[in-house]
Amino acid sequence: MSISRTLAGLTAAATAALATFAAVAPAAQADTGSAWGPYHAPRHTAKAWGTLSAVGEDHAVLPTAHHVKITGKVYDNTRGSACGWAVFRITYRKGNNLPFRHHSVRDCSYRTPKPFSFKYSHVYQVELKVCSEFKTAKPSLNCLYAGTWKTLYLSK
Template identity: 50%
Template structure:
């Protein structure tokens, strides 16, 4: 019985000693959390390089997402910058960077948008930048294909999309 009382006394004493430290630790980061999120949003996240099949094209860049308090809501704004380079030797082929962006629409649904950037000059990178509001997800696919006004169906539907940003991560 005396051992139980001694252990209980140590437990209560330990709680009394740790309680002020825990309260201080909890109060400290609460103000720093918004500062940490702001710093995280200000610092762009590097992505890439990602290559097309056979390394016939390459894309790399950075992504910046605004900080948010609720991980269940989309980012207010996502900005993507980068470049795509054609690594094919033929003059009739091009390198593509295709982005698939999921955004929130006005009625609470999700809208799927697509941005594509093409360069047909071997070895010379094409720079790009775009921004979207209320972003849930950004994905990338790098392809090499025939010179055309838009990416081929093979480019869009074969292979896997590389996730660059997800709202809940």
């Protein structure tokens, strides 16, 4: 008789624990924040690091996060006319399509980091490339299309 009472007590405790976990789990999955970096340009001429927070994943049509907030710093490690670039490729949902746009942050002050923070909605994927180039208004085609992108976030 005491064994059945013990088993009944364990079953009740396990059921309560599962109910508590089920109530907490959606809140834990709603906001996925993580640190990324540091990532470096070739020859360590620039670097970038920071955090990414994705809130409200939606899997109705295409898996996307309702909002993604990216914060961090980009460093220029060269002297002279070069600048450090952190170039983000943000793939987002537009209807049933997944177009992308670039968001670039430039720092031209030697070893003095430039902080940044920005948000996007309906994000499917966030990728990063760190480059070091001459001071221009936009990153070059070489920076955008040569080499590989580092995936910071991919909606699942």
